[in-house]
Amino acid sequence: MQEKVIRSGPAPLLPPLDELWRFRELCWTLAMRGVLVRYKQTIFGIGWAVLRPVLTALVMTIIFGKIAKLDDGGAIPYLLMVMAGALPFQMFSACLLSASGSVVANAGMVSKIYFPRLMIPVSTCMVAVVDFFFALLVYVVMALWYGVMPPAQAVLFPMFILMGFLAALGPGLWLAAVNVRYRDIMQIVPFLVQILTYLSPVGFSMEKVPERWRLLMSLNPMVSVIDGCRWTLLPGAPAPDVNGVVLSAVVIVLMLLLGFVCFRRMEDQFADII
Amino acid sequence: MTQAVTVTGIGKSYRIGQLFEWQLRHTLVSWLKNPLAALKRNHTDPFWALRDVSFALNEGEVLGVIGANGAGKSTLLKVLSGITRPSEGEARLRGRVGSLLEVGTGFHPELTGRENIYLNGSILGMTRAEVKRRFDEIVDFAEVETFLDTPVKRYSSGMYVRLAFAVAAHLEPEILIVDEVLAVGDVMFQKKCLGKMNDVARGGRTVLFVSHNMTAVRSLCTRAILLHKGHLELDAGVEEVVERYIHHAAVELPVFVDTADWPRREQDNLKPGLRIQSVELVGVEQRAILTVGCPLKIRVKFTVSKNLPETVFGFVLKSADGVKLMECRSGMDESSRIRSLSPGEYVIETNLPELPLGPGYYSIDLGARCEDGGLDHTPDVLSLLVEEPQAIDNLWLRRVEGVFRIRSHWTTPETVI
CATH class of the missing domain: 3.40.50.300 (P-loop containing nucleotide triphosphate hydrolases)
Structure with missing residues (x-):
């Protein structure tokens, strides 16, 4: 029979694994709740999950391609180039934003029910990932329309998506925990995302950035993620800088560790101060 | 085990x-x-x-x-x-x-x-x-x-x-x-x-x-x-x-409350002349716990510092959430009218023969009002806990609805021919 010991003092850094296993389904259920709830009482229902990326693509083509004239007439259709970068970035920003507010948004559950708190930000991020897959569907249809077939390195695509997901989860965990005490976080995060948008090659290609700045820019993991996604989805797109990818991976791992440790250290107090 | x-x-x-x-x-x-x-x-x-x-x-x-x-x-x-x-x-x-x-x-x-x-x-x-x-x-x-x-x-x-x-x-x-x-x-x-x-x-x-x-x-x-x-x-x-x-x-339920030094609200004391000194529940020991249907007797001590015209006393029974359930007041019939009061110390008692409340917590506001506009008021001066009589030990019999409880008479069932 399992024995649960409740003690004063700080919690162990590693959450009890048997418990995570017991609640394994909760993560998925909460994610499904997030997806379902979004499209309740809408006419198009789950259709919005597809419709939204279509509209985004449309807006981006008009603004970047037609008005800002960033379309350089390269071999790859500009729209696909932008989409291949914008979709992962949208996933990243949605993950970061929703994860930061996730614990506070579930205050009722936090103060009345026990379950591994890590489930909250993780499941919230999964909602953004589900959205991303719908958007990816739209992308695939468009790529087929343009007749652009993915190159062989497309097998590495999931790796870059995982990087993007973890890049959001790390800071997301930390921000979610701090937000419980200082609600200022939710005021700051949108600006943070905005700044990152400008620092990430969403509307342009990294080739346009002077060589000496590239490594520095790779401190922003989304640079490598976007470059990697383009490289794996579009034939002829330049491969991401290996040094940059390694640097990004190191940043992601560090942020993830920091986020995880902070979250674990603060989660005991969530119910008391939320 | x-x-x-x-x-x-x-x-x-x-x-x-x-x-x-x-x-x-x-x-x-x-x-x-x-x-x-x-x-x-x-x-x-x-x-x-x-x-x-x-x-x-x-x-x-x-x-x-x-x-x-x-x-x-x-x-x-x-x-x-x-x-x-x-x-x-x-x-x-x-x-x-x-x-x-x-x-x-x-x-x-x-x-x-x-x-x-x-x-x-x-x-x-x-x-x-x-x-x-x-x-x-x-x-x-x-x-x-x-x-x-x-x-x-x-x-x-x-x-x-x-x-x-x-x-x-x-x-x-x-x-x-x-x-x-x-x-x-x-x-x-x-x-x-x-x-x-x-x-x-x-x-x-x-x-x-x-x-x-x-x-x-x-x-x-x-x-x-x-x-x-x-x-x-x-x-x-x-x-x-x-x-x-x-x-x-449980909550403190005193049967005697000294109100002499209670702070009074200003609007209650425009023309002071009467001050409620103490309020006491009579016939209850230690704590203000009563059974449904028992008598309720309250004794009020007060001082009068000047000649007062007609005065009435009253208390309001309130439920635990503050709803005023009823007021009992003196002067409603000829025998209980207080036509005038000269300076001095007094005791007055009021008595409800059967407390018409079901089980629960209640509180009492007590006050006195003078014809010339003077008044004294002690809100929530007493708290009462009313319980079901112990004689009813069958649990399902105890579940009686409603705030009030008044003795009702029932005939024994008779066979209809």
Whole structure:
């Protein structure tokens, strides 16, 4: 029979694994709740999950391609180039934003029910990932329309998506925990995302950035993620800088560790101060 | 017999004012004002919501946790559920723990009944397969078959609560922690919930149960503990603990209140001339506990400092939530009119031959008003606890509806020819 010991003092850094296993389904259920709830009482229902990326693509083509004239007439259709970068970035920003507010948004559950708190930000991020897959569907249809077939390195695509997901989860965990005490976080995060948008090659290609700045820019993991996604989805797109990818991976791992440790250290107090 | 729950020296402290002091702004401002002081932790006295609580619970025992508001009951359950970490002490729970601290937490109003059953089930720690297995039972218990695919935001509050309780009640933990969930729903449903809880208890599960409903505690629990201001005051049989709670540990119910030095509101004292010195419940010993239908006698001492014209006395009986139930006033008939008062000390008594109130907590506002506009007023001067007479020991006979209780006469049944 399992024995649960409740003690004063700080919690162990590693959450009890048997418990995570017991609640394994909760993560998925909460994610499904997030997806379902979004499209309740809408006419198009789950259709919005597809419709939204279509509209985004449309807006981006008009603004970047037609008005800002960033379309350089390269071999790859500009729209696909932008989409291949914008979709992962949208996933990243949605993950970061929703994860930061996730614990506070579930205050009722936090103060009345026990379950591994890590489930909250993780499941919230999964909602953004589900959205991303719908958007990816739209992308695939468009790529087929343009007749652009993915190159062989497309097998590495999931790796870059995982990087993007973890890049959001790390800071997301930390921000979610701090937000419980200082609600200022939710005021700051949108600006943070905005700044990152400008620092990430969403509307342009990294080739346009002077060589000496590239490594520095790779401190922003989304640079490598976007470059990697383009490289794996579009034939002829330049491969991401290996040094940059390694640097990004190191940043992601560090942020993830920091986020995880902070979250674990603060989660005991969530119910008391939320 | 094995111990399912062992609690040793559990305490939980909060730093008072913590919530406000932790605002970033406050921290920044104080740091700017005095960079050195901010480095030191400020030592405010902690508030102990729970202190040095120890008890053990054998497998299959049903423990009632009793105490006044703020005694630490909910904190104890939160600590044992793992929601919040204790500040000191240790607790061991052997077996799977399921806790139900609030009905319907985790329900999402936009989701349908069906979706919410699965969602809530997994939040409470059930797997999808477990919920599936018990799905029909849950729906059946909640009586919501026809509304399964309706969003719960369109449910009546009764349906909502029923569904929420049903999910939680079909959890199958070895240790069940329940906080005051029976306070919701109508009488029929409460009965059903109690029945379900009884099944759970009979099924050999260990249960910790917080309630203000002494009837429920009496019928469900095999043992009880009494908490008072965060400390464990009594750990004994149910009857003993319930008795102690009602008679010794609950709110203070003085029978004599000295009101001479009470601060008066200014508008009550424009033309002072009369001052209520004390109010006393007559014929009641120690604490203001009365039984339904007993006489209520109040003695008021007051002083008069000048010649007063016609004066009336009155008291208002209020329910625990402040609703004015009725007023009893002097001067309503010729014999009780007070035409004038000269300076001096007086005693006046009022008497209700049969207190027309059902069980519960009540309070009394007492006042005097003069024809010339002067008045004195002592709000909530007495609190009363009214109980059912002990003679009715059959529990189901005790469930009488309504605030008021007036003696009614019934004929014996006669055969109709």
